[in-house]
Amino acid sequence: MTSGSGIQIPSRLPLLLTHEGVLLPGSTVRFSVDSPRNMHLVSHRLLKGTSLKSTIIGVIPNTRDPEHDTDDLPSLHKIGTAGIAVQVVGSNWPKPHYTLLITGLCRFSVTSLLKERPFVLAEVEQLDKLEQYTSPAGEGVTAEDGELGELSQKFHQAAIQLLGMLDMSVPVVAKLRRLLDSLPRETLPDVVASMIRTSNKEKLQVLDAVSLEERFKKALPMLTRQIEGLKLLQKTRKISPDTEKRVLSVRKGRVFPVQQLNLDDEDEDDDGDDTTALERKVRGANMTEAALKVFINFVFYFFFWTIYLVHTHTSPKTHSSDCLDIRAARTLLDNDHYAMDKLKRRVLEYLAVRQLKTSLKGPILCFVGPPGVGKTSVGRSIARTLGREFHRIALGGVCDQSDIRGHRRTYVGSMPGRIINGLKTVGVNNPVFLLDEVDKLGKSLQGDPAAALLEVLDPEQNHSFTDHYLNVAFDLSQVLFIATANATATIPPALLDRMEVLQVPGYTQEEKVEIAHRHLIPNQLEQHGLTPQQLQIPQNTTTDIIGRYTREAGVRSLERKIGAICRAVAVKVAEGHRVPRSDASTPESPAKQGTISDPHTPPEMPIVIDHTALKDILGPPVFEMEVSERLTLPGVALGLAWTPLGGEIMFVEASRMEGEGQLTLTGQLGDVMKESAHLAISWLRANAKVYKLTNIVGGPDPLEGTDIHLHFPAGAVTKDGPSAGVTIVTCLASLFSGRLVRSDVAMTGEITLRGLVLPVGGIKDKVLAAHRAGVKRIILPKRNEKDLEEIPANVRADLDFVTTKNLDEVLNAAFDGGFTHPQLTSKL
Numbered sequence: 131m132t133s134g135s136g137i138q139i140p141s142r143l144p145l146l147l148t149h150e151g152v153l154l155p156g157s158t159v160r161f162s163v164d165s166p167r168n169m170h171l172v173s174h175r176l177l178k179g180t181s182l183k184s185t186i187i188g189v190i191p192n193t194r195d196p197e198h199d200t201d202d203l204p205s206l207h208k209i210g211t212a213g214i215a216v217q218v219v220g221s222n223w224p225k226p227h228y229t230l231l232i233t234g235l236c237r238f239s240v241t242s243l244l245k246e247r248p249f250v251l252a253e254v255e256q257l258d259k260l261e262q263y264t265s266p267a268g269e270g271v272t273a274e275d276g277e278l279g280e281l282s283q284k285f286h287q288a289a290i291q292l293l294g295m296l297d298m299s300v301p302v303v304a305k306l307r308r309l310l311d312s313l314p315r316e317t318l319p320d321v322v323a324s325m326i327r328t329s330n331k332e333k334l335q336v337l338d339a340v341s342l343e344e345r346f347k348k349a350l351p352m353l354t355r356q357i358e359g360l361k362l363l364q365k366t367r368k369i370s371p372d373t374e375k376r377v378l379s380v381r382k383g384r385v386f387p388v389q390q391l392n393l394d395d396e397d398e399d400d401d402g403d404d405t406t407a408l409e410r411k412v413r414g415a416n417m418t419e420a421a422l423k424v425f426i427n428f429v430f431y432f433f434f435w436t437i438y439l440v441h442t443h444t445s446p447k448t449h450s451s452d453c454l455d456i457r458a459a460r461t462l463l464d465n466d467h468y469a470m471d472k473l474k475r476r477v478l479e480y481l482a483v484r485q486l487k488t489s490l491k492g493p494i495l496c497f498v499g500p501p502g503v504g505k506t507s508v509g510r511s512i513a514r515t516l517g518r519e520f521h522r523i524a525l526g527g528v529c530d531q532s533d534i535r536g537h538r539r540t541y542v543g544s545m546p547g548r549i550i551n552g553l554k555t556v557g558v559n560n561p562v563f564l565l566d567e568v569d570k571l572g573k574s575l576q577g578d579p580a581a582a583l584l585e586v587l588d589p590e591q592n593h594s595f596t597d598h599y600l601n602v603a604f605d606l607s608q609v610l611f612i613a614t615a616n617a618t619a620t621i622p623p624a625l626l627d628r629m630e631v632l633q634v635p636g637y638t639q640e641e642k643v644e645i646a647h648r649h650l651i652p653n654q655l656e657q658h659g660l661t662p663q664q665l666q667i668p669q670n671t672t673t674d675i676i677g678r679y680t681r682e683a684g685v686r687s688l689e690r691k692i693g694a695i696c697r698a699v700a701v702k703v704a705e706g707h708r709v710p711r712s713d714a715s716t717p718e719s720p721a722k723q724g725t726i727s728d729p730h731t732p733p734e735m736p737i738v739i740d741h742t743a744l745k746d747i748l749g750p751p752v753f754e755m756e757v758s759e760r761l762t763l764p765g766v767a768l769g770l771a772w773t774p775l776g777g778e779i780m781f782v783e784a785s786r787m788e789g790e791g792q793l794t795l796t797g798q799l800g801d802v803m804k805e806s807a808h809l810a811i812s813w814l815r816a817n818a819k820v821y822k823l824t825n826i827v828g829g830p831d832p833l834e835g836t837d838i839h840l841h842f843p844a845g846a847v848t849k850d851g852p853s854a855g856v857t858i859v860t861c862l863a864s865l866f867s868g869r870l871v872r873s874d875v876a877m878t879g880e881i882t883l884r885g886l887v888l889p890v891g892g893i894k895d896k897v898l899a900a901h902r903a904g905v906k907r908i909i910l911p912k913r914n915e916k917d918l919e920e921i922p923a924n925v926r927a928d929l930d931f932v933t934t935k936n937l938d939e940v941l942n943a944a945f946d947g948g949f950t951h952p953q954l955t956s957k958l
């Protein structure tokens with residue numbers, strides 16, 4: 131079949147000799163080129179020429195270019211494909227080479243070789259018509275063309291049947307569908323053979339089929355085989371979009387017909403046959419034979435071993451059976467954790483519903499709270515109550531989606547993602563996965579890990595999760611996911627939407643003492659090889675550690691301090707063992723018992739840690755009760771703040787000096803907090819007469835001839851939010867009136883220009899922080915009254931809560947004897 135007249139390719143073509151991949155007319159293939167003749171072809175012809183003709187080359191498959199340009203040419207494959215080089219990219223790593231993107235135009239045969247050096251040039255005969263790509267569909271082979279017509283009809287129908295089995299929402303499927311409708315039938319064998327998954331050998335057979343009839347005959351069985359394979363797959367499981375991609379061997383940019391060439395963008399990120407790509411890279415790296423052997427052994431051992439482990443371990447056979455007895459679960463949760471009643475109740479409800487429904491679908495629990503309040507350890511207890519394996523996946527700082535979904539195998543140092551690694555570690559298909567610190571996920575050029583997590587957590591999608599490294603679908607639907615975070619603000623909204631947030635607030639002082647004595651001290655004793663007969667920490671010492679050595683919402687520092695005490699005592703105990711008996715039994719005065727400051731005398735057991743011993747081990751107290759000391763000047767008030775680390779007390783200081791009415795704000799304040807300061811000043815100026823506030827020279831406008839400086843100490847810490855409004859007003863009222871704010875009062879609340887007090891968040895944490903700091907009275911917005919129910923009764927009993935609707939009530943509660951009519955109250 132010769133082309134005759136019509137669009138002609140040049141009769142002399144430079145030949146690119148290739149041995150990997152087969153370029154068929156109508157498809158686009160990427161070739162890596164590094165042999166001498168091929169390199170010369172690129173540099174002398176493709177890069178030098180400027181005409182369209184200079185970009186047309188002949189691609190000869192199944193022929194290896196000799197290593198040296200002096201070597202003899204091997205016999206060339208008879209038939210090649212003329213193509214246009216649409217892209218040439220050069221690189222010097224790992225050795226000089228070019229990557230060519232070539233689109234096939236038509237078949238040709240080599241009639242004679244014109245030269246072999248510096249590159250091969252040949253006289254060629256064109257075998258296909260080029261017009262077929264320019265004629266619309268239907269104008270090619272028709273049913274009237276006898277056997278050929280029938281074949282083409284059959285082929286077209288089979289192609290449509292294949293597409294019918296795939297999901298049209300997958301771009302490549304939609305593209306093939308468009309092509310089927312728009313291309314003449316005679317181009318279909320080439321186009322379809324290049325798009326479906328076939329070996330190079332089969333592609334070569336299609337290329338060698340010069341007659342159209344033979345081409346249809348060669349390509350049809352490949353298409354049918356694909357359909358049968360798909361049918362089988364559909365029988366065994368539902369097809370996912372990934373399956374479509376795999377069936378079609380899609381690598382966009384590798385396969386699309388001439389007309390489509392510039393319409394589609396190239397997306398290297400598609401699923402392709404990574405093994406082929408890896409093989410190509412390995413060969414390109416020019417390794418020594420020995421290195422190649424080691425590399426291949428390593429890669430394939432690791433890869434297949436991972437698949438083997440994950441598959442065998444996660445098959446239904448390796449399912450750790452759920453042994454949920456709600457009563458036992460309650461006991462276990464209670465034994466493991468003191469307090470946290472609300473959280474434990476919700477966890478039990480969650481477990482009970484899952485047991486009754488015998489279904490795994492349900493919200494993903496996300497524990498949100500300050501560090502060290504036991505979020506991770508509750509997750510561990512849930513796994514224990516269910517009798518399941520537990521695995522923690524730390525997500526803090528993860529900013530690459532490959533961390534979750536694995537790297538493609540073509541990357542150097544590629545490996546599976548954390549989910550697959552987790553499954554490999556636990557060895558069952560139904561573990562409890564704790565996604566720790568979901569609020570600290572990052573984002574980078576390497577993709578958004580939160581998006582990958584969405585797929586993992588979505589019960590509709592996670593039954594066929596595909597890790598990029600393994601490229602095999604895994605069923606994650608049996609995995610129980612639990613997440614933890616310090617705050618919800620930084621959790622990506624789509625992720626947050628899939629989770630049920632359970633707040634885990636900080637502990638009161640009494641709760642901490644209980645946790646220390648029930649859990650932390652026994653645990654630490656055990657970890658340090660000590661017994662209660664050797665070390666005793668009385669309750670008042672624990673209270674001292676909590677109040678003077680730690681300031682936290684959770685108990686992690688407390689645990690560390692107890693650890694430090696255990697270490698110090700362990701040294702003493704170990705030294706005591708080595709002391710001869712007669713010395714060890716030397717009587718020691720009871721007053722000395724417990725102090726471990728004398729290094730020479732073996733201590734009497736048990737060593738009791740009193741205040742002196744505590745100071746010996748932990749050093750001087752880190753925190754002193756400073757509240758009352760700092761509230762001894764006018765212009766200082768105590769506010770309450772909420773941070774992801776729990777509640778905190780926050781001082782606000784103000785001073786005034788002669789000036790022009792300027793306001794200076796310091797302490798790293800956010801915009802909202804700055805606005806609160808301006809609101810406070812405006813309200814005080816507007817109400818200065820009522821409260822008899824004066825400026826520096828005694829005039830009625832507090833700001834006249836006066837500059838004001840407001841400072842929020844701990845200047846290195848960024849602060850923001852509206853809840854400091856009432857504190858700023860109180861602080862300024864104290865400054866302008868010259869009166870002291872009560873030394874035992876702390877407050878929180880947002881203000882409006884008209885002097886109303888609006889509700890704020892984080893009340894429980896704020897109240898606990900105030901209680902820790904020794905505050906006695908707390909001023910809160912009236913509408914936060916309902917939040918007081920969450921506060922433990924013993925804390926509530928210690929505090930005097932004043933709920934307020936407006937600033938007048940706030941000021942009256944913050945100053946001794948009230949603020950509005952000080953003259954009257956002071957007379958009473």
Ligand SMILES: Nc1ncnc2c1ncn2[C@@H]1O[C@H](COP(=O)(O)OP(=O)(O)OP(=O)(O)O)[C@@H](O)[C@H]1O
Pocket residue numbers: 466467468469470499500501502503504505506507508566614615616645649650684685686689
């Ligand atoms: N209510 C409690 N009862 C017993 N032990 C507790 C309780 N709360 C915390 N702990 C202990 O405190 C330590 C710290 O807890 P954990 O690591 O679970 O905190 P976390 O909230 O997960 O912190 P982070 O947010 O920093 O991960 C653990 O040893 C844990 O057992």
